[in-house]
Amino acid sequence: xxxxxxxxxxxxxxxxxxxxxxxxxxxxxxxxxxxxxxxxxxxxxxxxxxxxxxxxxxxxxxxxxxxxxxxxxxxxxxxxxxxxx
Amino acid sequence: xxxxxxxxxxxxxxxxxxxxxxxxxxxxxxxxxxxxxxxxxxxxxxxxxxxxxxxxxxxxxxxxxxxxxxxxxxxxxxxxxxxxxxxxxxxxxxxxxxxxxxxxxxxxxxxxxxxxxxxxxxxxxxxxxxxxxxxxxxxxxxxxxxxxxxxxxxxxxxxxxxxxxxxxxxxxx
Numbered sequence: 001x002x003x004x005x006x007x008x009x010x011x012x013x014x015x016x017x018x019x020x021x022x023x024x025x026x027x028x029x030x031x032x033x034x035x036x037x038x039x040x041x042x043x044x045x046x047x048x049x050x051x052x053x054x055x056x057x058x059x060x061x062x063x064x065x066x067x068x069x070x071x072x073x074x075x076x077x078x079x080x081x082x083x084x085x
Numbered sequence: 086x087x088x089x090x091x092x093x094x095x096x097x098x099x100x101x102x103x104x105x106x107x108x109x110x111x112x113x114x115x116x117x118x119x120x121x122x123x124x125x126x127x128x129x130x131x132x133x134x135x136x137x138x139x140x141x142x143x144x145x146x147x148x149x150x151x152x153x154x155x156x157x158x159x160x161x162x163x164x165x166x167x168x169x170x171x172x173x174x175x176x177x178x179x180x181x182x183x184x185x186x187x188x189x190x191x192x193x194x195x196x197x198x199x200x201x202x203x204x205x206x207x208x209x210x211x212x213x214x215x216x217x218x219x220x221x222x223x224x225x226x227x228x229x230x231x232x233x234x235x236x237x238x239x240x241x242x243x244x245x246x247x248x249x250x251x252x253x254x255x256x257x258x
Contacts, residue, residue: 029178030167035250042180 003043007064010038011072012056027051088175097176100168109165111248118165119243122158122236129155130232138221162243169242188245192237199233 013023013034020038024031027048036042037052044052044064053060089097109115132148135141163171169185177185207226210216 030181032167032249033178033180036180039250042183045179048179 003066004040005043005064005066006040006068007037008069009034009052009063012058012063013038016056023052023055026055093173093176096168096172100163100172102164105161105164106249108161109243109246115162115165115243115246118158118161119240122155122162122243123240125151125155125158126232126236130229134225134228138225159239162239165246166242170238184245185242188238188242191245192241195241196234196237200230203230 013020018026020034021031024034028051029048033042037044049060049064053063056063107114109118129148129151132144132151135144136148163169167181169177169181169188174182174185203226211218216222
């Protein structure tokens with residue numbers, strides 16, 4: 001029944017310098033739940049996924065996906081890197 | 086954490102205190118904690134039954150002596166589960182509520198199996214041996230079943246609890 005939902009929560013949280021505890025308090029869950037989500041051990045409800053996305057002011061699909069996320073560097077610079085000119 | 090009362094908040098803080106963390110830091114320690122709790126429960130229940138059914142006076146003191154370590158072990162398991170079974174539903178988040186449901190379902194299955202086995206063994210003993218089921222024996226069996234039914238979710242929750250990943254509470258990575 002449960003499908004693997006991939007997420008970028010850990011990356012975004014680190015980038016924004018938000019601790020698990022602070023994020024948990026902001027969205028009203030236990031701090032361990034944030035860790036469970038980041039490790040893919042728990043798939044959040046739509047409600048919680050939307051709250052997490054809203055907290056970071058991102059669309060929900062920026063944080064959660066049914067397909068694995070490509071590395072951020074690949075998304076920004078492309079498959080073979082990008083030369084600046 | 087909506088509509089939390091003062092009692093809810095106090096219990097939440099109590100269940101999330103970290104003083105007992107070394108007691109349940111690893112899976113092996115949690116298994117040992119649950120095993121100790123099972124042993125203490127069995128000993129305390131036996132002492133209580135000896136007091137009320139068999140009128141063994143000294144068993145009262147044995148039971149009272151077991152009470153404190155039993156309370157400590159119970160607190161250790163509750164701390165390992167962050168109060169999964171002690172806190173009111175409104176103090177748990179969606180993952181914890183789902184986990185509590187899973188724990189109760191597993192405990193129900195285990196208890197049902199144990200009761201089935203117990204009933205079969207008790208029936209075989211009654212009909213194939215000279216054991217007589219007087220009131221004291223029936224009371225002891227029912228009391229044991231009650232204790233197992235009451236505490237099985239706690240034992241299951243203790244065994245299913247996971248390690249607190251290093252820095253889960255405050256890391257930035």
